Amino acid sequence: MELRVLLLLLLCFPGLQAQIPDAEERQLEGSTLYIHCPYTAYAEHEHQKAWCRTGERRCEPLVETTYPTQSPYINQARRGKVTLEDDPVRKTVSITMTNLQAEDSGTYYCAYRSYSYRYLPLKIISLNVFKELHKWELDSFSVQCKYSALVRSTDIKVWCRRGQTACKIWLRTDDPSTRTNSKDLADRGLIQDDTHERTVTITMEKLQAQDTGVYWCALYRDFRPTRIMEVRLSVSKRTQQYTAKKSGNVSVQCAYSAPDYGAVSKAWCKEGDDRKACTILVTTNSKPSGYGRTPQEGRVTIQDDTQQGIVTITMEKLQAQDSGVYWCALYEHGQLLRMVEVMLSISEILAGTTLSGTAGTSQATPSGDAPALSSNVNTFVILSGVLSIVFILALISLITLCVRRRKQLKRRGNRQAEHTYDKPEDIAQLDSTERMESPKDDSKDLKYVTLNFKSRPIPEDPLYCNIEPSQAHRKPKDEDVEYAIIALKQLPTNDKG
Template identity: 65%
Template sequence: MELRALLLLLLCFPGFQAQILRTEETRSEGSSLYIQCPYTAQTTHQQQKAWCRLRNRQCEPLVVTKEYSHTNWATKGRVALKDNPTERTVSVTMTELQAEDSGTYFCAYYSYGYHQLRMISLFVFKELHKWELDSVSVQCLPSTLNYSLGTKVWCRREDETLCSVIVRTDYSSTQHNSKALEDRTLIQDDTQKRTVTITMQKLQAEDSGMYWCALYRRSYLTWLTEVRLSVFKRTKQYTAKESGDVSVQCPYSAPEYRAVSKAWCKEGARKSCTVLVTTNSLEYQRTPQQGRVRIQDDTEQGIVTVTMERLQAQDTGVYWCALYEHAHLFRMLEVTLNVSEVLAGTTLPGAASTSQATPAANSPAPSSNGNTFILLSGILSILFLLALISLVTLYVRRCKQLNATAHSKGNRDGEDTCEKPGNTAQPESYERLRSPRDNSKDLKYVTLNFKSQLSPEDPLYCNVELSEVHRKPKDENVEYATIAVKQLTTNDKG
């Protein structure tokens, strides 16, 4: 029953049908939009298809296909349209979108007027990226509406339904001594050029968000331009040693902020920042860092230099280099400082991405000297014992080698001695028998003299080393000789 009622409404009230088919599309500047619009069988491909922009409740055609033509596509500027009769759809592409392209569009076919196929609410937003202390300027072009109607406002979107008004054209914009966003925002209405210009100054990271330029009429906001703003902090990290120093440089725009006081503060709870020192000599701060923090402002170069001396472990934290204007801080640079305790005899290595402070030259404590002396004495004692053990070991090895050499030599001398068994008499002299080492075949002679008298029957022995004998004697003539010992008479002895 409900479905039949819905179909009856669509047939009887085509305006209701258009409302049902209306959709919203959001794009960033520079992007593209692609949509498809289906049509029914009653709409033939020979009928003109168009992409219209709704102005004053009328269709303003941007691109139209030709009637009764075989060509089913058309382009104009940044818009292309194509009719697909097989699938009964019209495809539309818009490229390089700009903020002024925001508005209401619809696909249509022509039959004694343009009839809507699908309605699109297009929102093209500006996407801006800024650094802290930068300024941003936005122009709103309310050309689609009656410019004289309503008040122009600049509001910040809190959620889907709430947009908090920051400034408006029916109120005069004045600068106040406040950090509030509305006191840093100006709105200018140029009635001749029919434009509204919004300027935001001294941007901070907390200013990031979505903003609308809109018409305010009869308690309702009519959207004109959307801006998505992202504000980034400038940050640095420093690592220092206890009792050392650290120096930080903070650049700023000299023409804009040369005359403004600068401050160095430490961030605490709830993102509040306690001022430690300022460039204004009239400002006197009582802090634990009093006397250890110095600040200098080079107004020509636009650089603030902050030096912290004799660092302590409790100095670790987050600091701001900021503009100090009417007791309000506007962050220029956020610094994260890590102060490490230094152990005796150790140093803190510096990282490539951090700045290493130079520590002050302090003499070591007496306990540190005593520990160092004991450590060095123990190392030297161990080295001396190792050297002594090595010398003793070498001496023992040398003695063993000498004894082995002497013993070997004595054995060899005994093996070369020729003696007669059973007789204690030793030859008066002897020569070691060696085989010739050259190729000469000359006969070698040996003369043996004995003190004792030998009988002809007593044999004679001679020990010859095995190494002195050829293992494989060559075939050669061998001559044998018999040595006989003749008993000498008394007359022959002399």
């Protein structure tokens, strides 16, 4: 019943065909569309199937079967990038459109051909093929919108930004004196209509992150825009991140296209807490109107190398309140257009410089403090000092050991020369000692000494030595040798000196 009512409406009022879609399909350029249209038994055998694109009042078939489907075989037709398959078993027409482009946007329907050779819709589709653009700040883009031959050359074409309830017009072809009626796009947008090629060209320059959004190239009829093509624009910021030491300096470099912006004034400004305004601190030309005194005045300098396309900002004697978000920006016509966003953090003690960002981040090292190099030098000095102290202590310990060892050896030699052992079966420790006296009579061969030892219970193997009594005072002509037999293990020394 509903299908019959819809068919009657479409037949009696063909202009309603584009106003009553059964479904809306949104597809990115280059993607593929798949549509399935079921039908009743009435259209099963005796009718041809087609995929149409609607014009003002009629169906323009893109592809259709050449003969009615004979069950149970699938009837297939193909033309260009569109394929149609009619499956009588499932009673379904399937359409495939590949490599979609923005100009494919429009209203389509699956249809069967009646006995009166009119195309009757099975399912109406509103197809929106959109462009997707990814840009950086200060980039430009240009898009072309092709419109139908049914569109008059005198029709107004517009470029509008899609909101929740309406599309706000930014550019229009009937207002050539002003390139834009939007303050946000002052001198940054242009629309041109080539009526011979039936193409509208939109150009946007000096893009900013706030330009991100959904746009329509549209016809302006009945005081409202009707979409020709949709563009989804994404604009990303270039960012730098710095950490600097309090009372130190920091230097920031921002690159730009020298041919495009070399002659434009540059500015350095600081964002407010609300992130809605940026207070100008310094510019490359004379002070702008309304330029007030700031806490950074006298501590900020700016230099612009228009040949290389690099603007350099230096901030000196940094304070804690200098932390915040800054812009390197173009400054023209009293407006700021951000080139690079800089996030600056001021710390009491700087352990190192943080430099980070996402794709598109401009990487530069602050030249004011060179904190990373300073950190490496400090580490090297500390390590060298520790190693020097360790070396000196090791040298002192070695010398001390050598002196002590020499004294031990000297005392041990004297004791072995002065003592004899009385009982070979015992380990003895000297209890009392009688020194050998100097011989008064050189004619005697031997001298005897009696020694008393404390005996130790552990027997040890005897140790034999032949020594010369160097302690005995003799004349050089006396070459007689005195012998002593000592049987003991090396006695433990009692170091007192």
